[in-house]
Amino acid sequence: MNNIIQTFFNVDVLKEVTPYVLNGLWTTLALSLWVIPLGLASGLLLAVAGFVTKSRLVRGALVVYIDFFRAFPPLVLLIFLYTGLPYLGVELSPLGCVAVGFMLNNSSYFGEIFRAGLESVPPGQREAARSTGMSRLQSLIWVEIPQALRNVFPDLVSNMIEVVKLTTIASVVSVPDMLYAARTAQSMLYNPTPIVLAAAIYLALLWPLVIFLSHLEKRRHTATRPGF
Structure with missing residues (x-):
């Protein structure tokens, strides 16, 4: 038991790496907000x-775009942008590669969600808006x-939530996010405690959002459940 504690929950290592990992946390938050x-x-x-x-x-072009980027592994896409684009004469910074x-990747998933949302609006709502003199654009907005x-x-x-978790792959192109900081500290100290710390911080950040999501889904289920 003591070996497990010293390996994964080493207090001395934790004190040493916490400021460094928290510095990476700000990069992760800034990246997510971008x-x-x-x-x-x-x-x-x-x-x-x-x-x-x-x-x-x-x-047809939109369907191909969405299906392609939903199927294409985001990690491979990121590596391709970082290492492949320079051969085409295009050089992006690590942060630029992550942004693109x-x-x-995200536009394909969010696009499908928004498409389902738009299709869920009854046609009568659009017709009522147009009958009041709204243009097609005004009706949409x-x-x-x-x-x-x-x-x-x-x-x-x-x-x-999935996007925030996905930001961990930004470390493969040397973006100094929280996982990058934790992995660097682990390699320097030969101890996985920094990785455990990063995982705990991710859990503390995302667990409230997961609970909030469960509440939203429960409310949606209640609202759509037929009455008796």
């Missing part, structure tokens, strides 16, 4: 484009998108 809005905005744009267009070619890679957001809000929160 890539989540970027994914939301690009996903909403994809969903609206697919929802309003009448061109089969455009819809996450936008491509003021009537359809707000209702779509409300309908899929739990799904959006769920995907945001």
